[in-house]
Amino acid sequence: MKTVKYSDIVEGVKKICMDANFDLGDDVLESFKKSRDIEESQAGKDIFDQLLANAVIAKKEKIALCQDTGFSVFFVELGDDVKISGGNLIEAINDGVRAGYSEGYLRKSICHPFTRKNTGDNTPAIIHVDLVKGDSLKITIAPKGGGSENMSRVTMLLPSDGIDGVKDYVVNRVRESGANPCPPIIVGVGIGGTFEKAAMIAKKALLRPIGSINxxxxxxxxxxxLLKRINNLGIGPQGFGGRITALAVHVEMHPCHIASLPLAVNINCHSSRHKEIIF
Amino acid sequence: MAEIKITTPLTDEVVMKLKSGDKVLITGIIYTGRDSAHKRLSDLIDKGEKLPVDLNGQIIYFVGPTPARPGMAVGSAGPTTSERMDAYSPKLIKMGLKGMIGKGGRSKQVIDAMIEHKALYMAATGGAGALISKCIKSSEVVAYEDLGPEAIRKMEVVDFPAIIINDAFGNDLYMEGVKKYSR
Structure with missing residues (x-):
């Protein structure tokens, strides 16, 4: 049995909240460089140059990559031989968010759905916990911006729609999103499961490194x-027209009910931010 | 293409010279506003009351920046998605607003209002908030401080880069781009 202290979780979460917002992953940066060379439109190439320059400034000066520092979404893998001492795991993560978003000068973007009153500290975080075997605790943050999240959808296709129906829906979703989600985007696709499972695996798919093969x-x-069809849409970087509309498409699949074909499309902007900490 | 330098406030003459696809560098004062601020401005217009800022000839930047670190003018400050302001923008354009900076497509109502009243819609690079912050020299809240990141700020910008999406003639860079590159 491993014991992890509440205060260590708070400190760790605080750090990954900030790191995720200042330090873009190498997979994303590599993808920008490769895409810049492939992109035919000059306006599109200029966007990649700006995104690369933006990442350098953000990391060096600790200014958030994007002003939308996102909903703090966490994926937690909690080993069944782990005990949290001094408090509750969910509260520790929320305390870490409060500290990280305050100390990191990150924007607090969470509000009441109707009054739109801001909660003031970017909590409550969205926390998904998986119980796994072993004695380690892994916490991953994936801050999620509103612009790209708004372009995401869950739909319940008919089994007769099949794989062609899935492909058409995903491509049309990207087409209709146009410039809104800050292309070049990463498209997370969840196929199967139930209504909520499809959405969950679509989001989880966004965590996979860009350039990795399923x-x-x-x-x-x-x-x-899907990537080929999406990049044939011609939307291009920031929607100005071009070859690169998506940097990657990541698909996850799960068995579904004999009556259903659930499908979720979770779109991520190019600022594909995630960091993890393991205890 | 060479960048065209423009200064605020914008005149009809400047607006009518710019075409979709033109790259501009904006210098002068711009105002920020996003969802909640637009709703409040719109409510004031409906009631016939005076707005907290005079928008005649001005540009509104759809942005909610991160808090500024000590000694900095502003934090990360890139554009937010513009469609959420579509319900309110035509009213502000009628009041004399000449430009908007955001990202993503606009509704037919907004585009029609821009043609009728000679106004521009421009895009800044979404997700480049740290880079964009370098052209913002000062930022001060001038209305609705209670809205936090959504408050209306007066920003002094120098060579702020943007690209014209919708000009006052009904052209749309997003549509032209897709037409040129779709296969």
Missing amino acids: PNPELAVLEED
Whole structure:
């Protein structure tokens, strides 16, 4: 049995809240560089140059990559041999968010749905906990911006729609989103499960490094096909027209009910931010 | 393409010279506003009351910046999605607003209002808030401080880069871009 202290979780979460917002992952930066070379439109190339310059400033000066420092979404893997001492895990994560968003000069973007009154500290965080075997605790933050989240959808297709129906829905979702979600985007696709499972695996799919190949060969082919079709839309970086509308498409699949074909499309902007800490 | 330098407030003459796809560098005062501030401005217009800022000839930047670190003018300050302001923008354009900076497409009502009243819609680079903050020299809250990141700020900008999406002639860079590059 491993014991993890409440205060250590707060400190760790505080740090990854800030790191995620200042320090863009190498996979994203590499993808910008590669895409810049492929992009045919000059306005599109200029966008990649700006995004690369933006990442340098953000990291060096600790200014958030994007003013939308997002909803603080966490994926937690809690080993069944882990005990939290001094308090509750969910409260520790929320305390870490409060500290990180305050000390990091990050924007507090969470409000009441109707009055729109801001909660003032970016809580409550959205926290998904998976119980896993072992004695380690892994906490991943993926701050999620509102612009790209607003372009995401869950739909319940008919089984007869099949894989072609899935492909058409995903491509049309990106087409209709246009410039809104800050292309070049990353498209997370969740197929199967239930209404909420599809959404959850679509979001989780966004955590996979850009450029990685899906270990399921069937899905690897589907991802390649979707990426090609999406990049043929011509939306381009920031919607100004161009070759690169998406940097990657990541698909996750789960068995579903004999009556259903749930599908979720979770769109992420190019500022694909995530950091993790392991205890 | 060369960048065109423009200064605020904007005149009809400047607006009518610019076309979709033109890159501009904006210098002068711009005002910020997003969802909640637009709703309040719109409510005041409906009641026939005076607005807290005179928008005649001005540009509104759809942005809610991160808090500024000590000694800095502003934090990260890139554009937010503009469609959420579509319900309110035509009213402000009728009041004399000449420009908007955001990202993403606008409704037919907004585009029609821009044609009728000679106004521009421009895009700044979404997700480049740290880079954009370098052209903002000062920022001060001038209305609705209680809205926090959504308060109306008066910003002094120098060579703020933007690209014209919708000009006053009905052209739309987003549509032209897709037409040119779709396969």
